[in-house]
Amino acid sequence: MNVAAFSAIVPMACVAAAGLVAMTAEAFRAPGERMPIGGLGFIGLAGAALTMLGLWNHNLTSFGVVAADNFGLFVTGVLIVVGALSIAFSGPTIEREGLPAGEYYALMLFAIAGMMLMATATDLLVIFLALEVLSLAVYTLTGIRRGSPRAVEGAFKYFLLGAFSSAFFLYGIAFTYGVTGSTRLDRIGSLVAAQGMAPTPMQLAAVGLLLVGFAFKVSAVPFHMWTPDAYEGAPPAVTGFMSTGVKAAAFAAFARVFLSALYPLRDAWSPVVWVIAAATMIAGTVIGVSQSSVKRMLAYSSIAHGGYLLLALLAGNDVGKGAILFYLLAYAVTNLGAFGVIALLDNADRPNDQVRDYAGLSAGHPALAAAMAIFLLSLGGFPPLAGFIAKWYVFSAAVKAGYTWLAIIGVLTSVVSVFFYLRVVVMMYMTPTETPARFPPVPRLAGAALIVSAILVFYLGILPARVLDWAAASIATIF
């Protein structure tokens, strides 16, 4: 075995190494001593970014189960952005609440490594392995505020339901193995295709169980119950991280499995995904309308956005596959920005995460309010922001594939979703308040990260051509 055989895993190895160093550093840290552990994360992510660029277009495979194809690398890139922004937004929370920085960053970096593995894995067992790596890290991060009953409740729910869904997923793998005798995606694909037209009950069971497993991870309705509680209990930066990173990794694997290996069974799973996508878009939006907590509102919004991604996945054509990638990036930048603002407003004595807490923010913190408005409008799909291009891309895919009704549901739910995004904008800009909530000052790093996200939101909205080309090139290498 030569060195080149390892190249496909170098990006995640960089991140994992940074995680290990962070954990070690924590062990040597005297109580109260400040260490720039977050900086380690940036170094690891920078290494991952460099190797990712080096691997681009080379289509290398390690051990036959990890493929650094452009699809996986694009998602790796999204995850690097997610990681960098999440680390930047974590600082204030860690400082204020005295969280163990080393553990926190180490868990986050391990989760990123797991996500990267999940996005590039081409074997069901490796996907499962990656899923567990990232899930265990994220369960712990959700409950890292040990003193908060809400955090514990959220983490516990997330853990129980997550473990439950892992079992489904594992069963799906077992059935798939039983049907085809392999866990490698390429072999599964060719064997399923060779087994003829009418799907057997065993095949259906395999597909169904895998579908449930993925649906849990992307929090599709009706497997979304854990999402609001987990999102509410976790520190804001972690919530942003979960809602974008976990989603990106899970959708990458979802697309890889269902659009390559299980594509021959498309007639069997597409009606189910149709219903799930419709239910996810509708339920995520409608329940989101009645939330009074911004974090819960964004949790339901993230469920609804999962529905749009499912729509792109269902469309399954070249436009749809590209749309998944672009959407993941646009959503990651936008949503992390929004959670970044929430993280910055989080005060020691008061979380400031209710919609009414935002009253008068535009007077107290004009820049933060403007940034939040930009992110929310982008989530709502207004041009010229990233969210508009992303939605437009998804709906083009749906129209092209003939899913007109689902596209109509999609655009209408996105109008309804605008209603709840606007509630926050109304609070920030149009509701005068006598007793403005006290907001802490903005640390430099987090402020810079907010500016970067806002610029990216505009960039992806106004000049998307280059990134769209990358996304299109990424799907050309596989499927």
Add this chain to the structure above:
Amino acid sequence: MTFPILTSIVALPIVGALLVLALPGGDDEGAATSRRTALAVSLLVFAATLVLWSRFDAGSADFQFTEHHDWIPAFGISYFVGVDGISLLLVVLTAFLTPLALLGSWESVHRRRKGFCAFILLLESAMMGVFVSLDLFLFYVFWDAMLIPMYFLIGIWGYDRRVYAAVKFLLYTMAGSVLMLLAILGLAYLHSTTTGVYSFDLLKLYAIRVPDHLQFWFFLAFTLAFAIKVPLFPFHTWLPDAHVEAPTAGSVILAGVLLKMGTYGLVRFAFPLFPQAAVFFAPALGTLAVIGIIYGALVAMVQPDLKKLVAYSSVSHLGFVVLGLAALNAQGVQGAVYQMLNHGVSTGGLFLIVGMLSDRRHTRLISEFGGLKKGMPHLVAAFLLVTLSSIGLPGLNGFVGEFLILLGAFRADPKMAAFAATGVILSATYMLWMFQRVNYGPVTNEKNAALPDLLPREWATMIPIVALAVLMGVVPNLFLRPMEPSVNRVLARIQQQVPARVRVDRPADHVDALADAAGAPAARGQVAQAEGVR
């Protein structure tokens, strides 16, 4: 390479908005400079549009000053702008009204003036973008982007129920437009199935023939978006709220320009892209328009609030515009485009005057006023002229548009024209009655006795409005001539696909007759006869 004048017109307000935001001083201290800067920028834009008009070749139906740059090549999306006779005039109207709107809210906006000026300029840019876009994707981007500044203008600087009105405005218009987005995507996809490549280029999409069953769905999706924006009865319920709660500048721009986007969309996109569906649905649109004319007028009549009255009068007047378009003949469509401009001038003027009254008295209830003529002769004189222009008195702008529309409607369906003509009578009734109650009679309320007359700043808003109203009434050909080839081209395209139903003839005959009638005293008799119909 020629100078990209259209891009400058679209981009200049954005640059101005950034400049205003970057000005030193807080949101309140920086106020004086910020509004002066914004006014200067908007005047500069107006000057640019006048240059555009002077260079415009009125004899050609083609799109002029076109600029074409690839934007998202993979999907055939490009930055493609250009103007023809129809959009040229709307661009000029937009640039004309924006400085007036800024002047109209000069004193009444007290808070966050910097933001206010920036949003007005951003709004201007988006409106310009809507009128000059020749790429459907680009058009949709501007169409939707425009909602945001308007939303903030109503929501932050509006009156008591501003938040409700702002959210209602945004959700209503957005709900209409998202289905249009799907139809646009469907069109682009259709283009790819027939030619192999995606395209959002309007001229290329004009060239494909949309299958019948799709035409109907696409037409409905487009028309829903435009009908909400117009607003056509029964999609008008957002309008009174938005108008009443918006600050003066918001109302002026909303009535003057935003509503025109709906009718502009019909004549630029919905009709020529889907001619068969347009012919099929034209009677239905005409019927809704007539209902809107009469309903809007009747509701306007009983309004106790000046602003609400003007808002409902807009529903009625825009009904005329849609009626003219639905007539699908040269007089009707020309009259409709002309009436779009008229309505912008006269209703813009009315909202400015209502703004002046409400600045002085902090109320807009008709019953609070009375006998204003004694204290404020100049303001009342301007008010009278604008009112008469809105009613459509011959010699002022409103007459030309309504006359052409009724002429066109009569040729398409005499019954509709007959019903619509009652709207002319009703509009005279509610406007004059309102005018009488506000301005004549004894001074019933002490507070009305000592109100100041027109201030210099208000003179500056009223003179252009009144001058333009007279100019458009006396020399309509100045405005009709450039739009004529473009209007004929739209109709020719419909006729080409649906030969039986559309008549394209020499509209210039009627136009000339009308111009003579309006201009020469000897021909007044004809006008009086036409007036006799009322």
